[in-house]
Amino acid sequence: MNTSVPIVRIVDDDASFLKAIARLLRASGFEVKTFASAAEFLLQPELDIPGCVLVDLQMPGLSGLDLQEELAKEGHKLPVIFLSGQGDIPTTVLAMRRGAEDFLTKHAPKEDVLDAVKRALDRDAFERAGRARMEALQACFATLTSREHEVLQHVVQGKLNKQIAHDLSIHERTVKLHRTSITSKLKVSSSAELTKLWIEVSPIKK
Template structure:
């Protein structure tokens, strides 16, 4: 399934029309007559997106966006409004909105915006999952292995690493082998890439061949 589209709008006829369009296009749809309804139901943010009206009684679209952010929701938000306002558009985009569409919006434009938002969300979640897996593997290193890891990703030789740690080259090589096994990589280059992705790569010294 392409994902769940959560539609928040106080106009019942508009909700019905949007639901018919999206379901005909293969989406599952959840509709809410107010922002509070969506907050009360706490939708799963693992997939899909939110179509959100800007002006509604009670909690406005921008206020809902802020509350969802506070709750840690990562569902992409596409704003819909019949009253374009540059300042509101800027606020919404700065706060992380995926798109801002003006009613009436054409079916193709709406479906394209939804597809882009869901695809981006899926890609971000995939990257987050990869990073979490890398962090999990990194956490399995012993304190000494972590020290060796942080030294060798700076391009230092085994000899320099051993000297810095007050150890021997043979011991450093053994640690490096164990580190590669735990992190499931085949080369120091792969270790450096992991360090860069996780933000644990310090300032590099002049590059040296790792022996």
């Protein structure tokens, strides 16, 4: 299987519905894998492959909501689309609050199902790109020395080289050298860009 192609995982204990929805998605050009239960799905070794999950709400054993919760606990961020024989507002609200992409009944038009899957795959691709960018930024920041980190913290506060030199008890020329090294390692050309990256990778302090 080509691991670069997103996979739509379908989880449903209704064998006939599982077969029908899988046929629809494959005919529409999607890569599909089917599972007869949430427990079977959670045993698969391919949860890190891009894609989404189309899951029945009510199943024996672990329900669709249970599956959504387990994925969150394990840190898997695959978008989840719920399908239900009968929808109810409280369950729908709970699923959406937990980040579900959509909540559809099993009688929904096929166009709605296909649209939800496309949105889920787009969301997954967008979020993966964001996480990859963050990891790359964090890797760049990790190359800074302890002194460079100290200088950086002063730079993002808007301090001048002379002020930084005084605060750290080092020569102003040394501050300039550290700033040059920092901008080179982080691939930026200005203090404004540097500050923007710092805000992006720094945890929000409450």
